[in-house]
Amino acid sequence: NAGVTQTPKFQVLKTGQSMTLQCAQDMNHEYMSWYRQDPGMGLRLIHYSVGAGITDQGEVPNGYNVSRSTTEDFPLRLLSAAPSQTSVYFCASTVSGGVAGELFFGEGSRLTVL
Amino acid sequence: AQSVTQPDIHITVSEGASLELRCNYSYGATPYLFWYVQSPGQGLQLLLKYFSGDTLVQGIKGFEAEFKRSQSSFNLRKPSVHWSDAAEYFCAVGAPNNAGNMLTFGGGTRLMVKP
Numbered sequence: 001n002a003g004v005t006q007t008p009k010f011q012v013l014k015t016g017q018s019m020t021l022q023c024a025q026d027m028n029h030e031y032m033s034w035y036r037q038d039p040g041m042g043l044r045l046i047h048y049s050v051g052a053g054i055t056d057q058g059e060v061p062n063g064y065n066v067s068r069s070t071t072e073d074f075p076l077r078l079l080s081a082a083p084s085q086t087s088v089y090f091c092a093s094t095v096s097g098g099v100a101g102e103l104f105f106g107e108g109s110r111l112t113v114l
Numbered sequence: 115a116q117s118v119t120q121p122d123i124h125i126t127v128s129e130g131a132s133l134e135l136r137c138n139y140s141y142g143a144t145p146y147l148f149w150y151v152q153s154p155g156q157g158l159q160l161l162l163k164y165f166s167g168d169t170l171v172q173g174i175k176g177f178e179a180e181f182k183r184s185q186s187s188f189n190l191r192k193p194s195v196h197w198s199d200a201a202e203y204f205c206a207v208g209a210p211n212n213a214g215n216m217l218t219f220g221g222g223t224r225l226m227v228k229p
Contacts, residue, residue: 004157041221042118042222043158043217045216045217045218058216090157090158092157092158102148102160105157105159108155108156108157
């Protein structure tokens, strides 16, 4: 059982470069989300999706874009990377709607922006 | 807006000793409450959750947590810590019926276990 798969696990970018963090889940979950984890700040929600074709902003959306063309995939795009985006990024998914269900997390993608 | 505070950034306990990790939340009604654990280099795994009913909830790996409405707390406990419990622990709050099941996380408590 793959669960939630994130790629790449590590990435180094230069300021101004663009990249996409990939996230795929094989559990047929409706809900997918992206969090960033920074020391002492826990996880903060960047963007989320309640189903294919539907996305919305979370707490810290600036500098990030998302799309959800299929149920399985939810890529996170950095159009022009900045050092402030150095972080560990987690993708998560869940099946429940209306009642908060368990989030299933990927193993994370560590991004460094120089 | 909901918020979560974990007052202890680091805690060190001896193996076999008891453990309590503190969590305080801010929310206008009864929230959904969660504890997640993150082992080094891994994603987060759910330990336990509280939605309603019995205020003492049991989770995996021998953990339990108690919801205290009067104190706005949801502290995590374990009677006897094992070396494998060394990890970072996150308390989280979710609002009933929120779109996307978004959670608000605390800053985390890193647990170190002394042999």
